[in-house]
Amino acid sequence: MTALALTEVVADYGGERVIGPLDLTLARGERVALVGKSGAGKSTLLGVMQQRWRHHGAALMPQQLGLVPSLSVFHNVYMGGLARRPTWYNLVSLARPFRRDLDAILPLLERFDIADKCWSAVGELSGGQSQRVAAARAIHQRGDLLLADEPISALDGPLAERVLVALGEAYPTSVLAMHDVELALRFTDRVVGIADGRIALDEASHRLNARDLLVLY
């Protein structure tokens, strides 16, 4: 994978400029936190990144999670690996999952404390449980780059950290939009602050503390 670069990016919504023009380059093995108040354009920027880098193996974990409520937890996680399997295999799995996929997915669910929900429909889960399913799907996708929009917003305490650690292990390169400043500083290498659709701050995480980010809010 070559370095990922956005140059002169703009995005409009309903005739109004939401982000840009901005430039952003992402080095391989770099974990970036996108911070900024709501409405600053973080989600839009992640959307642009996904469109540009989809072909480079970007896995997306949107804020609304993009899960299929009528399918089981297993199948939603399995969807991360759809591209690795032939069509017939995917169709058979829909009716009757294969042992080897189950063996790959169950440990993930156990790690996230949702193994008992493996065969429940995602529509019946709580917000926090659904978010863990979406994280498991992103990990199962085994892409080269993770784009996650508030991946732990519905989780608290140790579980939030467990998910961030797991995502970090699976994706050395990632862009995470986060509102929890403490966690952002602890789990990423670089912080990009967005204000009014432009980059207002771009600094290595270890050189920042929580108070430095207050200017963005």
Place this chain on the structure above:
Amino acid sequence: MWHSATVRTSLGFVALAIACLLVADFQISAHDPWAELGRLFLGLAQPNFSAVDYLGEAIVRTLAFAFVGVGLGAAAGLLLALVFHHRAVRTTCAFIRAIHELFWALIFLQFFGLHPLTGVLAIAIPYAGIFAKVYAEILDESDPQPAQVIPHGTGVVSALAYTRFSQAWPHLATYTAYRLECGLRSSAVLGFVGMPTLGFYLESSFAQGQYTTVGALLLLFYALIATLRLWARPRLLPFYLLAAPFLLGEGLPIRWQSVSRFFTEDIVPEPLRQGEGLAGLMPWLGDLLANEALPGIWNTLLLTQIALVATGLLTLMLYPLVSQHFTGRHAAGRVRGALGHGVLVILRSTPEYLLAFILLQLWGPSMLPAVVALAIHNGGIIGHLVGQRSNAITLRADAPRGIERYAFELTPRLYGPFLALLFYRWEIIMRETAILGILGIATLGFYVDSAIQEIRFDRAMVLIVITALLNIGVDILARHLRNRLRLRHTASCEP
């Protein structure tokens, strides 16, 4: 209240229906209608199930035609739904579903004869058009985001199966189950044009005055539909679908020369066949329009308007039967509610064609049996749906009871959904009105049937196309009215 567009539109429809009543023929011409009706009820009270072979065959064939027809229709509809955004597909689907199953059967009878293919295609083709439209609407309502997050490089089929189909699956299944019930009715009615299904046996029992057998047939049919949920289990469906093609019966062999003759001779307009060219075509068409199409259209419109308003009035009377706000929620209320449901199941599961046929036997030919049959069947369907909708409403604890609750609390809140459903049924009522002509009421179906009896398929085809265009016109008008009155609707509530 009188200034609201909804009320004004409703009153306009009622006024139009009253005007239509004045010019329509509503005479009871039967010799002794009530005695006939009494004999029928006696037959229902003392059904004769002794002719087991005969009844068994009627039921098995009815089921087989329904399963094969609806199965093929659903499969074709699903494929068409995927390309439904193409204008050509949308137009074709609108056209094929605007032609009633019985008209399709009459067409296929000409070239396949009494072969099972006739009955199967007569159900499958119009159903494919309906399935395509509703499936496409259901799929469109699914959330697009799961499709955006699946990994790049996923095959089209896998992506569809896991995202749009999986999301829409519960709605697709519910709707398909509902259409299976419709398919059973369609299949039963196909017997009236010679297919070996329930209608065939019913017609012959009526002709022989065997009311006890008629009673047995009708009761079996109700039982079949009322227990649909018990035996049409998702796990059993594959077996039914596999077995059904082998239970259609032999029928008569297809004579392939009649297939080619149908296209090269039968449906070619007479003047062209005789070599008169365009000069002869115009007077031929003019004569057809003036003497058959126009009177047929006039009567069809007349009857449709009266039946539509009668359906509406009956619906407003029936929905409290299945509304918890009237039956109550406790033990006694449950019993009352179950009884109400029973009544509506009987009303809506009797095909209007079959009802009209029975009433026509009892009252003699006029528009009356047709209006009553259409109102009962459609009122039963919409009453059920409006009743269900009413159960979603929460009333305040001190809400009035009885007639005041009906007039001030519920009916005003349900009136929008009620009108939306009624306008949805409008096109269906018109399609049925046209078809009831086969029974001898002078709507378009009467002229189609007469033309076929006289072996003038060229005329029949023109009339069928006119009927289809009329249905499409009403559908467009209904959609326009729904939009103007801002009546909200969802795909899954469309029958």
